[in-house]
Amino acid sequence: MAGGLTMINPTGIFANTVCKKFPTVRVPEGARNFESKAIEKAIKKFSKNVNDEELTWLFNNCFPNTLDTTVTYSTYKGAPDTYVITGDIDAMWLRDSSAQVWPYMQFADEDKDLKNLIAGVINRQTRQILKDPYANAFYDDPEKKGEWTSDNTDMLPGVHERKYEIDSLCYPIRLAYNYWKTTGDTTPFDKQWLEAIKNILKTFKEQQEKDGTNPYSFSRNTSNGTDTRFLRGKGYPVKPVGLICSAFRPSDDSTVYSFLIPSNFFAVVSLNQAAEMVETLQDETKLAKELKALATEVKEAIAKYGVTEHEKYGKIYAFETDGFGNNLMMDDANVPSLLSLPYLDAVDANDPIYHNTRDFVWSLDNPFFFKGTAAEGIGGPHVGMNMIWPMAITMRGLTSTSDAEIKECIKMLKNTHGGTGFMHETFHKDDPTDFTRSWFAWANTLFGELLWKTYQEKPELLNSI
Numbered sequence: 137m138a139g140g141l142t143m144i145n146p147t148g149i150f151a152n153t154v155c156k157k158f159p160t161v162r163v164p165e166g167a168r169n170f171e172s173k174a175i176e177k178a179i180k181k182f183s184k185n186v187n188d189e190e191l192t193w194l195f196n197n198c199f200p201n202t203l204d205t206t207v208t209y210s211t212y213k214g215a216p217d218t219y220v221i222t223g224d225i226d227a228m229w230l231r232d233s234s235a236q237v238w239p240y241m242q243f244a245d246e247d248k249d250l251k252n253l254i255a256g257v258i259n260r261q262t263r264q265i266l267k268d269p270y271a272n273a274f275y276d277d278p279e280k281k282g283e284w285t286s287d288n289t290d291m292l293p294g295v296h297e298r299k300y301e302i303d304s305l306c307y308p309i310r311l312a313y314n315y316w317k318t319t320g321d322t323t324p325f326d327k328q329w330l331e332a333i334k335n336i337l338k339t340f341k342e343q344q345e346k347d348g349t350n351p352y353s354f355s356r357n358t359s360n361g362t363d364t365r366f367l368r369g370k371g372y373p374v375k376p377v378g379l380i381c382s383a384f385r386p387s388d389d390s391t392v393y394s395f396l397i398p399s400n401f402f403a404v405v406s407l408n409q410a411a412e413m414v415e416t417l418q419d420e421t422k423l424a425k426e427l428k429a430l431a432t433e434v435k436e437a438i439a440k441y442g443v444t445e446h447e448k449y450g451k452i453y454a455f456e457t458d459g460f461g462n463n464l465m466m467d468d469a470n471v472p473s474l475l476s477l478p479y480l481d482a483v484d485a486n487d488p489i490y491h492n493t494r495d496f497v498w499s500l501d502n503p504f505f506f507k508g509t510a511a512e513g514i515g516g517p518h519v520g521m522n523m524i525w526p527m528a529i530t531m532r533g534l535t536s537t538s539d540a541e542i543k544e545c546i547k548m549l550k551n552t553h554g555g556t557g558f559m560h561e562t563f564h565k566d567d568p569t570d571f572t573r574s575w576f577a578w579a580n581t582l583f584g585e586l587l588w589k590t591y592q593e594k595p596e597l598l599n600s601i
Contacts, residue, residue, distance in 0.1 A: 158193045161557040163204045170203045174247035175240065182591055187599045190550055191587065197557040199584025202236040202577045208276070209253050215323070218256030219276045223575035227282070227296035229273045230264060231386055232578050233257055234307035235471065239585035241311075244319050254315055258324040261308040265332040268292055269339040270300040270352050272388070288355040288369055299390075300352050302343075302382040302399035303472050305336045306406040310480070313409040316417075325417050333410050337427060340403065343381040345374060354383055362389040362517045375459030378437035386470035387518040393456035393464055397442040398472040400434055401482035407431035443489060448501065452493040453477075466504050467497035468516040469525030469562075475514065478535045485537055498532065508565025511548045515562060519572055523562035526552065527579050530559075533586045539597055542590060547601050549583060559583045 165171070179199065183192040208219040220233035237254050244251040264274045271292075275282060278294035285291055289298045312329070316322065342351055353369035365371045371383060374394050380403055381394035407427045415424035438453075444463050446452045453474055456464035467474045474493050478485040497514065499505060504515045506522050514528035515521070526549055533545030552568035553559060559580050561573035590598055 158189065158557070162197050168204045170207050170209055170253060172203060172240070172243065172247050172250045174243035174250055175200050175203065178243065178588065182588065185595060186591065188601055191598060191601065193557060194550065194553065195584055195587045198559060198580040199239070199588065201558070201580035203240070205575070206236065206577045207253065209256055212259065215259050216252040216256035217260055218253050219260060220257060223577040224573060227273045227275055228260070230261055230304040231272065231301070231307045233261070234311040236578050236581050238311065239581050239588070241314055241318055244315070251319055251321070254311070255321065255324050258308070258312050258315060262324070262329045262332045265305065265308065265335055266328065268295055268298065269305060269335045271295045271298045272301050272304045272384070273297040284356070286357070289353060298354060299384040299388055300354065300382070301384045301386060302380055302396065302403055303386045305339060306399070306402045309336070309406040309410050313413060316413065322417055325413065330414060330418050330420065333414060334423065336410070337430065340380050340430060344376060344378065345381060346376045348376070350381070352383065365390055372458065377441050377459040378433045379441060379459065380434060385468050386472060387468050387516050389468070389516065389518050391456055393458040393462060395441070395457045395459060397438060397454050397457065398474050398477065400438055400442065401477055402472040402480050404431045404435045404438070405480060405482050407434070446492070446496060449492045449496045451489050452496050453489060466502055467514055468504065469514045469528035470516070471527070471531060473528070473531065475528065475535060476531050479531060485535060506565045510563070510566055510568050511552050512565070519562045522565050523572070524565050525562050526559040527582060530582050530586050534589065539594060542594070543597055543601060546586065546590065546598070550601065
């Protein structure tokens with residue numbers, strides 16, 4: 137079932153070509169890092185019932201890509217242990233690893249090995265959060281020193297990168313909560329996991345900056361301004377209003393104003409989920425109250441400081457704010473984003489402010505929305521102008537209540553894989569063959585999630601593309 141890490145670009149495999157138009161690009165059976173009977177069954181079911189040959193090819197390639205190429209499953213002290221790389225970067229991001237295995241959660245009860253794999257991710261993340269809650273990415277080797285060792289921050293061995301991001305601590309809670317709700321298994325949620333939750337709470341409270349100080353700082357010797365922090369690693373000042381600072385965005389770009397609103401929304405959801413878990417599973421009533429109190433405080437602060445009046449769209453959510461009245465109006469392609477809020481259960485898709493915000497972010501009034509001859513979508517500073525992230529198009533589809541919009545998103549993604557059979561980090565708005573990162577498992581698996589969701593809910597839509 138499990139194997140060693142296959143450090144190979146999956147798009148470079150063209151053995152057993154079926155036809156010139158749709159060559160075999162998936163890692164061959166026997167060379168895959170992990171195989172799930174439940175996922176293979178889903179692929180066969182999709183392929184049998186969806187008439188579009190290209191869509192079935194893309195689903196076959198993309199949906200299992202995380203399992204095929206990025207996971208290493210083993211045991212640690214007798215418990216499941218899973219290391220998950222992003223694809224072409226040999227490091228485990230707390231965010232990416234959670235998101236990469238998330239679409240497989242719905243199959244966990246059908247496949248014990250898959251269930252153990254997800255439990256292994258939770259166990260590994262617990263140890264990582266205990267190691268350093270301010271780090272966003274880790275190595276498999278706890279003693280390894282990597283390329284960012286020289287960053288001006290408190291780097292520890294085994295840490296790949298120490299860009300503090302709210303979402304890095306939210307995603308593991310989201311994964312853990314839904315694993316518990318889906319499987320009923322409480323094994324991963326031991327005293328060590330409880331300490332990790334306490335560590336998250338402590339970090340979030342520190343990042344409210346209520347006492348005017350911040351224990352975290354980060355700077356990097358680089359010509360890329362989004363890879364470092366202003367003011368000697370501390371960032372622009374904020375007014376302590378109850379919101380939580382995030383030094384970096386889920387794109388790993390630095391924030392301008394540290395109160396990143398999508399991530400604060402995510403924190404509200406995660407804190408409430410953590411509260412329910414510690415109270416139910418650990419009988420930690422006092423801790424549960426602290427978690428819920430912080431969630432309530434952040435929620436109220438979002439309503440007061442995270443909403444602004446746009447002359448064209450009315451009330452919308454700001455992307456970033458500082459508590460002084462300054463707002464940054466944009467959206468980023470990575471998740472959490474303003475676009476993704478319903479996907480994260482942070483707002484209802486019919487919430488009027490979200491609806492207005494959605495109209496804004498998917499328009500040329502968003503400085504990082506690009507419209508070209510190949511597609512339209514959201515990008516961001518991470519890669520640069522005119523580069524669209526397939527992830528944003530996928531998220532638009534996952535959060536849409538419109539059949540026409542979902543169809544449009546799937547059609548755009550189908551037409552912009554650049555002939556590779558996989559999704560990418562970004563592609564040029566006018567040329568899908570001009571793309572970044574041929575092996576980006578999160579984008580692949582997320583696209584597979586959209587196709588599977590659509591197949592389950594609106595199968596006729598897939599056969600009309």
